[in-house]
Amino acid sequence: xxxxxxxxxxxxxxxxxxxxxxxxxxxxxxxxxxxxxxxxxxxxxxxxxxxxxxxxxxxxxxxxxxxxxxxxxxxxxxxxxxxxxxxxxxxxxxxxxxxxxxxxxxxxxxxxxxxxxxxxxxxxxxxxxxxxxxxxxxxxxxxxxxxxxxxxxxxxxxxxxxxxxxxxxxxxxxxxxxxxxxxxxxxxxxxxxxxxxxxxxxxx
Amino acid sequence: xxxxxxxxxxxxxxxxxxxxxxxxxxxxxxxxxxxxxxxxxxxxxxxxxxxxxxxxxxxxxxxxxxxxxxxxxxxxxxxxxxxxxxxxxxxxxxxxxxxxxxxxxxxxxxxxxxxxxxxxxxxxxxxxxxxxxxxxxxxxxxxxxxxxxxxxxxxxxxxxxxxxxxxxxxxxxxxxxxxxxxxxxxxxxxxxxxxxxxxxxxxxxxxxxxxxxxxxxxxxxxxxxxxxxxxxxxxxxxxxxxxxxxxxxxxxxxxxxxxxxxxxxxxxxxxxxxxxxxxxxxxxxxxxxxxxxxxxxxxxxxxxxxxxxxxxxxxx
Numbered sequence: 001x002x003x004x005x006x007x008x009x010x011x012x013x014x015x016x017x018x019x020x021x022x023x024x025x026x027x028x029x030x031x032x033x034x035x036x037x038x039x040x041x042x043x044x045x046x047x048x049x050x051x052x053x054x055x056x057x058x059x060x061x062x063x064x065x066x067x068x069x070x071x072x073x074x075x076x077x078x079x080x081x082x083x084x085x086x087x088x089x090x091x092x093x094x095x096x097x098x099x100x101x102x103x104x105x106x107x108x109x110x111x112x113x114x115x116x117x118x119x120x121x122x123x124x125x126x127x128x129x130x131x132x133x134x135x136x137x138x139x140x141x142x143x144x145x146x147x148x149x150x151x152x153x154x155x156x157x158x159x160x161x162x163x164x165x166x167x168x169x170x171x172x173x174x175x176x177x178x179x180x181x182x183x184x185x186x187x188x189x190x191x192x193x194x195x196x197x198x199x200x201x202x203x204x
Numbered sequence: 205x206x207x208x209x210x211x212x213x214x215x216x217x218x219x220x221x222x223x224x225x226x227x228x229x230x231x232x233x234x235x236x237x238x239x240x241x242x243x244x245x246x247x248x249x250x251x252x253x254x255x256x257x258x259x260x261x262x263x264x265x266x267x268x269x270x271x272x273x274x275x276x277x278x279x280x281x282x283x284x285x286x287x288x289x290x291x292x293x294x295x296x297x298x299x300x301x302x303x304x305x306x307x308x309x310x311x312x313x314x315x316x317x318x319x320x321x322x323x324x325x326x327x328x329x330x331x332x333x334x335x336x337x338x339x340x341x342x343x344x345x346x347x348x349x350x351x352x353x354x355x356x357x358x359x360x361x362x363x364x365x366x367x368x369x370x371x372x373x374x375x376x377x378x379x380x381x382x383x384x385x386x387x388x389x390x391x392x393x394x395x396x397x398x399x400x401x402x403x404x405x406x407x408x409x410x411x412x413x414x415x416x417x418x419x420x421x422x423x424x425x426x427x428x429x430x431x432x433x434x435x436x437x438x439x440x441x442x443x444x445x446x447x448x449x450x451x452x453x454x455x456x457x458x459x460x461x462x463x464x465x466x467x468x469x470x471x472x473x474x475x476x477x478x479x480x481x482x483x484x485x486x487x488x489x490x491x492x493x494x495x496x497x498x499x500x501x502x503x504x505x506x507x508x509x510x511x512x513x514x515x516x517x518x519x520x
Binding site: 015123124153155156159160161162164165166167168169 | 288289291292296298301302304305308487
């Protein structure tokens, strides 16, 4: 109930129109990866999914942010069932590997993930370079489909550093599944993944 | 309801509903007769418009006949949606965020609250004076000078067109016209009906005999034939509706002429903005009509002029 109300409410505030380039009715496991520019990002991807897919989609989020306060902890734990990971250890390779392994494990054989490979929110809406997490996750779970999701205007609705939204209209574009079988190395993979995302923006 | 005892209002509402019935039948006949592909597209578009007309007419009639509060709420909601479309289309930066937040959640409700409490003095200067200063100050304090002039202009213009201008429609209810007390709802009806009739008639005249575009660089669909035919026939319709207004027949005709000319200018101005931003419609809120702002652009520019002419000449 809370989930449905939250999904409807955020779609309304963000005047969201949703476009699909892949099949929204297929219930296979997916990793949705989007561009990150606002706190609204994962809520909007989550809201845009049809209810059946929404129930099995879990956002990956920072433990430090989502375990502060009763409301956030409730939302992260009960409503979104977020996969919480440690942050701020960018140089710690073992920590990063553990986080990726944790995500892969949490997916099990039924959950999808919502991730933001840039790692941090962009200030001006420009899509930054991808961190390597998406590549490693895809190697650990080659059975899972990768779907790029371009989020338009959310950085204008609720930019970094603001707490109140300006209700402009937004667009959420789900791209065709990303080909993970390319023979490219890590950097090539990440460049291609970023391109798959920005192509959705340019195609409009 | 006292309003239903007003014969003229009942006649207006009945007339509009009858018009819509005729339009629906005509649309139905057209869709069964015309088979060519381009003709089909036009007919489908016309029928989508007629369906949307039904909904808009019903919403407007309900608002008008249930009283002042509902009319004011309806137009504040329309302002909100229009401003949303306007700001979405115009380039803004993070430095505008607070000023925009004020525009949506403080300025817009406040403007319509002033209509509700009938404080004409503040109503008429809130946005052009107070908010024009305060919002510019707020944007300046954000410290971002890039495209500063454009950005402040976007916020000001958005508020003027979508909120200030449009709020003059329900503001008609606060005019005190001798001999026309408690009948101002019909004035609102007159304004909206003439604006929309003129839009439709310009479309019809333009589609049937339109050849020479008025401003080809802005809108190839607006032709001299459509303009003259539409304005002429809407003016005649306005004069014929004099019995619902406080005006004499020739005065009602002149008012309708001004309304339609302003409406035409408004449509052209909003088309120029759309051209500048490289889009065809402001949104997809109403099927067959594009966005809210695409539908009300003529009304926005006609409302303040009609309000002030009526106020100056008829409400001493």
